Every structure is written in structure tokens, then in C-alpha cells.
Amino acid sequence: MPDKQRQVITNRVAFLETKIPSYAAVLGITVLLVLWEIVCRLGIVPPLFLPAPTAILTAGWDMLVSGELYEDLAASLVRIGGGYAVGASLGIIFGLILGFSRWTDAILTPIVYSIYPIPKIALLPLIILWLGIGETPKLAIIALGVFFPVVINTFSGVKNVDPMLIKAAVTFGSNHFNVIRKVILPASLPMIFAGLKLAAGTSLLLLVSAEMIAAQQGIGSMVLHYGNLMITTKLMVGVLVLSLLGLTFNRVLQWLERKLVPWK
Amino acid sequence: MTTPKLVIDNVGKVFSTKSGKVTALDQTSFTVQEGEFVTILGPSGCGKSTILRVVAGLEEPTTGHVYLDGKEIHGPGPDRGMVFQSYTLYPxxxxxxxxxxxxxxxxxxxxxxxxxxxxxxxxxxxxxxxxxxxxxxxxxxxxxxxxxxxxxxxPEILLMDEPFGALDAQTRAIMQEILLKVWEESKKTILFITHDVEESIFLGDSIYVMTARPGRLKKNIKVPLPRPRDYQNKSSEEFLALKLELLELIREESLKAVKP
Structure with missing residues (x-):
């Protein structure tokens, strides 16, 4: 009776192995945008509350051509670029110092960890008092926000280097300097990048908040400005620019990581 | 009698812990000749890796001295090449x-x-x-x-700390043959630590069997197998006889370690 004995073996984990076609990623976004457009075109939601995607794009194009967007974007880019660069470089340098020296670790690490949880935007009024109302406090607040995640990640990257890798280098006759340069630094690069990526989000958040509180120019102040005027389409252009900014930022960091950490 | 390549002279290691002093390695002396392949066989936790780390210069011995080519060792150096059990390649x-x-x-x-x-x-x-x-x-x-x-x-000498310990049995057997081939071509002096009886016989010219805590040399056995060796040697009569002898020695020690 071979027929009765036949059993079908089903792969119960097949759902884990399903191949997903590459258009799936585009599909979700497209469907969302089309639905959004339809909802707006049918007048279900008034344009004051939610303008149609096409309307936002048209407004964005107009603002780009007229040069209106350019000034705000340039101001924001200078702030976030400068603040991020300063915060990240200081964070990496301090993280390395904390990781290498037990004395600085013992003295400074408690300070770092007690300042870390403060939402940095709360310090903006204080920083404005110290540095005035120009560009410096905005740069400083972004640098501050970037500094902490970078310093903590760099520090733990250095601390978590496999001691066997260091021992191996020592048996090859490495001195202190070479152990740092050839083992500890490359070994902590993945963690440093984790900190840099975390800080990218923080820097964007701080940029917008700082610009909303204390700036005449910049995407953040533009969003607030058009919100007050109830010109929702232009407000949404600002949001769109911010989302593109964040996306680009992440892409650049990813590209850099692939260049510098090709072994992962 | 030529001067030995490596001299381990009364090397001992005592660790201070919270619950008192622990002798990891009792005073130990032996020599390794130029071009010789010496294996150290012992149960886990017998201080055999301590010997190697002292020779590598990664640890200071509590007593005794190590001489390589007649010069005393005080720290790590490129004249000793080390291969660790864990993979220490730079990723x-x-x-x-x-x-x-x-x-x-x-x-x-x-x-x-x-x-x-x-x-x-x-x-x-x-x-x-x-x-x-x-x-x-x-x-x-x-x-x-x-x-x-x-x-x-x-390096003047290759120090190997259970390098094949993490590998599966088949891969390990092949690695042993590759290592012998490399050794025959490079004519290096090798000090090789293992807890695998077969490995210690197959590779070594000379085997030092170690006792469990405190670590001490129990016996030195010259391996009578001809060179070059291949996997077929592992089933020869001399090999099996030596294996049985070593298994008994190691078993005693392992039992001691299990039942303190």
C-alpha cells in the first residue's frame, strides 16, 4: 500500500526563507503616496490640514527655483555640518583618551555619564546666555548633542577590544603606540561608526529645535514660520527637505563605513 | 651535546587570589633542542599554558628564568612566534x-x-x-x-597554545599533517601545548606529561616514531602502545582534577 504510507513533508519554516522581490520596497511607499493623493483630491481632508503630495512637490520646486529654499537650506547645512564635525571629532578624541588612560577614565567617565542623559536642547537658553544669539550657540548645541553618543561609543569600542588581539600584537614586538594605531583604533572603528550614526539623528533633531527656538533662517524656522501663517504646503516642503536631509546623512555615513570598515 | 635552544630553568608561577595563593605551576625545568618539536601534554587547568605564556614573555614567572639561545627572556619579542587557541587574526x-x-x-x-x-x-x-x-x-x-x-x-621558536583545540576532529587531523609539513620545511623549533594524547604523539619528538594542580612535569617520553610521519602512523603498533601509556597517565591526573 505505498499510497497510504506516503507523507507530505512540509517545510514549517518556509516563511523565513521566502524570497522577496526587489519592487516590494518601492511598492509600500508608492501605495501610500497614491492613497494620500486620492484622499486629498477627493476633498476628504482639507488641504489646510494635509496638502496633496503633488502640491507639496510643486511648491517645493517653486521655492527651489525662486531661491527661497536655498537660503534656509544653506543656513541649516552650515549649522549641522559644523556642529556635527566639531562634536564628532571631539567625541572620538575624548573617547580614545578615556579608553586609553585609566586615570582619565576614573575621573571623567562619571562626569560624561551624568551629563549624557540631559536632553541637550534644555541647555540652549544657558548656552545662548554664554555665547550670545549668533550662530555659535546653535553650532555648540549640535556639537554637544553629537559629542556624547560618539564619546560613549568610542570609549566602549576601545574598552571592548579583544585582549587576545592586543597580546598577539605584543608578541610580534608592537610597542604602545603601534598597539593603539594598528590594533585598538581599527578594532574600535565599528563602534565609533555606531556612535556616529546615532549622533546623526540627534544632530538633526537639535538643528530643528534650535532653529525653531532661536533663528531667523534655517529649515526649522521656516517650518515654524509657515505653520504660524498656516501655509501648510510650504510647511510640508520643509518637512520633506528634513527627511531628505536625514536620508542623505545616513547614506553618506553608510558609504563611509563601507569604505573604512570593509571587513564587516 | 649542543647547547639547547630553549632552557626553562626552575620556572614556577604562583597567583595571589582573594582566597589565598594558588600555585599554577610548580618549579619546572626542561630544555628544547634546536629544530626539535616538543609537545606538552596535560589535563585542562594544569598550568601548561602558563609555561608558554612565560616563554612568550606575556607573564612574569614567580621563580626561575627562561633562556632562548642563552639569553634571558624578560618580555615579549619577535624572536618568539605565538599561535593562540582562539583566532587572533586581525579582522x-x-x-x-x-x-x-x-x-x-x-x-x-x-x-x-x-x-x-x-x-x-x-x-x-x-x-x-x-x-x-x-x-x-x-x-x-x-x-x-x-x-x-x-x-x-x-622567529627562533614557534610557541603554539592548543592551536587546533577549537577545530573539529577531521580538520584537526589535517592541520596536524600540514603543520608537520611546514615544520619539516622550515626546520623551526616548536613548543606545542595540547590536551590531546594522539596529537602530542603524532607531532612530537618528545612529550612532557604534566600533572594537574599544581602543574608539574610528570614524565618525559621520546617518541620512537620515524619521520616523516603521516596519518597511517596513527594506527601503528608503537603509536597505539604509547597512546595507551599516555592515556593512563593523563587519566590519573584528570581524575585528580575532578575529585579534589
């Missing part, structure tokens, strides 16, 4: 860059580094893998690269 360097790590530190010219790397890649049977990263290699391949990395630095 950010390619296979070739890993092999030339020590040469780079010494400031050997790039062109010469390339030639040396090529030579050792061929020796360990991994030519064509020079641009791979360690993550792309199997465990056995990684250890072969680690051996090449140690040899490329042209």
Missing part, C-alpha cells in the same frame, strides 16, 4: 596583511613582504586567498594563516 586586515603584520612592524620593505607572504601562503596551501578577510575563512584556514603569520616573522 580588518586581509589574509596577506595579517601575514605581514610582524614584518610591517619591523619595517621590512613592501616588495620583500609580498614575496615572504606569497611563500607562506603557498606553504599553508592558501595561495589565492591573499585578499580575503578572516571572516570569509573557516576555522582551520584561520589557524593556518595564524601559523603563517607567526612563521613569516622568522
Amino acid at each position: 580588518w586586515l586581509t589574509v596577506k596583511q595579517n601575514i605581514t603584520f610582524g614584518l610591517d612592524l619591523k619595517g621590512v620593505p613592501k616588495k620583500q613582504q609580498d614575496e615572504i607572504a606569497q611563500h607562506y601562503l603557498e606553504l599553508i596551501g592558501l595561495s589565492g586567498f591573499d585578499k580575503h578577510y578572516p571572516i570569509q575563512l573557516s576555522g582551520g584556514m584561520k589557524q593556518r594563516v595564524a601559523i603563517a603569520r607567526a612563521l613569516a616573522n622568522e
Whole structure:
């Protein structure tokens, strides 16, 4: 009776192995945008509350051509670029110092960890008092926000280097300097990048908040400005620019990581 | 009688812990001749790795001295090549860059580094893998690269701390044969730590059996097997007789370690 004995073996984990076609990623976004457009075109939601995607794009194009967007974007880019660069470089340098020296670790690490949880935007009024109302406090607040995640990640990257890798280098006759340069630094690069990526989000958040509180120019102040005027389409252009900014930022960091950490 | 390559003279190691002093290694003396392959066989936790770390200069002995080529050892140095049990290849360097790590530190010219790397890649049977990263290699391949990395630095002696301990039995057997081939070609002096009885016989000219806590040399056995050896030696009568003898010695010690 071979027929009765036949059993079908089903792969119960097949759902884990399903191949997903590459258009799936585009599909979700497209469907969302089309639905959004339809909802707006049918007048279900008034344009004051939610303008149609096409309307936002048209407004964005107009603002780009007229040069209106350019000034705000340039101001924001200078702030976030400068603040991020300063915060990240200081964070990496301090993280390395904390990781290498037990004395600085013992003295400074408690300070770092007690300042870390403060939402940095709360310090903006204080920083404005110290540095005035120009560009410096905005740069400083972004640098501050970037500094902490970078310093903590760099520090733990250095601390978590496999001691066997260091021992191996020592048996090859490495001195202190070479152990740092050839083992500890490359070994902590993945963690440093984790900190840099975390800080990218923080820097964007701080940029917008700082610009909303204390700036005449910049995407953040533009969003607030058009919100007050109830010109929702232009407000949404600002949001769109911010989302593109964040996306680009992440892409650049990813590209850099692939260049510098090709072994992962 | 030629002067020995390596002299271990009364080396002992005592660790201070919260619950008092623990003797990891009792005072131990032995010598290794130039070009000799010496294996140290002992149960786990018998201080056999301590000997190796002292010779490597990674640990200071509590008593005694180590001499390499008549000169006393005070710290780590490129004259001793070390291969660890865990994979200690640098994940950010390619296979070739890993092999030339020590040469780079010494400031050997790039062109010469390339030639040396090529030579050792061929020796360990991994030519064509020079641009791979360690993550792309199997465990056995990684250890072969680690051996090449140690040899490329042209050490006076190769120190191996259970290098095949993490590998599966089949890979380990093949690695042992590769190591013997490498040893016969390079004529290096090798001090090899293992807890595997078969491994200690198959590889060694001379075996030192160690006792469990405190670590102490129990017996020195010369391996009567001819060279060159291959896997068929493992089923010869002399091999099996020696294996039985060693198994009994080790069993006693392992039992002691289990039942304190």
C-alpha cells in the first residue's frame, strides 16, 4: 500500500526563507503616496490640514527655483555640518583618551555619564546666555548633542577590544603606540561608526529645535514660520527637505563605513 | 651535546587570589633542542599554558628564568612566534596583511613582504586567498594563516597554545599533517601545548606529561616514531602502545582534577 504510507513533508519554516522581490520596497511607499493623493483630491481632508503630495512637490520646486529654499537650506547645512564635525571629532578624541588612560577614565567617565542623559536642547537658553544669539550657540548645541553618543561609543569600542588581539600584537614586538594605531583604533572603528550614526539623528533633531527656538533662517524656522501663517504646503516642503536631509546623512555615513570598515 | 635552544630553568608561577595563593605551576625545568618539536601534554587547568605564556614573555614567572639561545627572556619579542587557541587574526586586515603584520612592524620593505607572504601562503596551501578577510575563512584556514603569520616573522621558536583545540576532529587531523609539513620545511623549533594524547604523539619528538594542580612535569617520553610521519602512523603498533601509556597517565591526573 505505498499510497497510504506516503507523507507530505512540509517545510514549517518556509516563511523565513521566502524570497522577496526587489519592487516590494518601492511598492509600500508608492501605495501610500497614491492613497494620500486620492484622499486629498477627493476633498476628504482639507488641504489646510494635509496638502496633496503633488502640491507639496510643486511648491517645493517653486521655492527651489525662486531661491527661497536655498537660503534656509544653506543656513541649516552650515549649522549641522559644523556642529556635527566639531562634536564628532571631539567625541572620538575624548573617547580614545578615556579608553586609553585609566586615570582619565576614573575621573571623567562619571562626569560624561551624568551629563549624557540631559536632553541637550534644555541647555540652549544657558548656552545662548554664554555665547550670545549668533550662530555659535546653535553650532555648540549640535556639537554637544553629537559629542556624547560618539564619546560613549568610542570609549566602549576601545574598552571592548579583544585582549587576545592586543597580546598577539605584543608578541610580534608592537610597542604602545603601534598597539593603539594598528590594533585598538581599527578594532574600535565599528563602534565609533555606531556612535556616529546615532549622533546623526540627534544632530538633526537639535538643528530643528534650535532653529525653531532661536533663528531667523534655517529649515526649522521656516517650518515654524509657515505653520504660524498656516501655509501648510510650504510647511510640508520643509518637512520633506528634513527627511531628505536625514536620508542623505545616513547614506553618506553608510558609504563611509563601507569604505573604512570593509571587513564587516 | 649542543647547547639547547630553549632552557626553562626552575620556572614556577604562583597567583595571589582573594582566597589565598594558588600555585599554577610548580618549579619546572626542561630544555628544547634546536629544530626539535616538543609537545606538552596535560589535563585542562594544569598550568601548561602558563609555561608558554612565560616563554612568550606575556607573564612574569614567580621563580626561575627562561633562556632562548642563552639569553634571558624578560618580555615579549619577535624572536618568539605565538599561535593562540582562539583566532587572533586581525579582522580588518586581509589574509596577506595579517601575514605581514610582524614584518610591517619591523619595517621590512613592501616588495620583500609580498614575496615572504606569497611563500607562506603557498606553504599553508592558501595561495589565492591573499585578499580575503578572516571572516570569509573557516576555522582551520584561520589557524593556518595564524601559523603563517607567526612563521613569516622568522622567529627562533614557534610557541603554539592548543592551536587546533577549537577545530573539529577531521580538520584537526589535517592541520596536524600540514603543520608537520611546514615544520619539516622550515626546520623551526616548536613548543606545542595540547590536551590531546594522539596529537602530542603524532607531532612530537618528545612529550612532557604534566600533572594537574599544581602543574608539574610528570614524565618525559621520546617518541620512537620515524619521520616523516603521516596519518597511517596513527594506527601503528608503537603509536597505539604509547597512546595507551599516555592515556593512563593523563587519566590519573584528570581524575585528580575532578575529585579534589
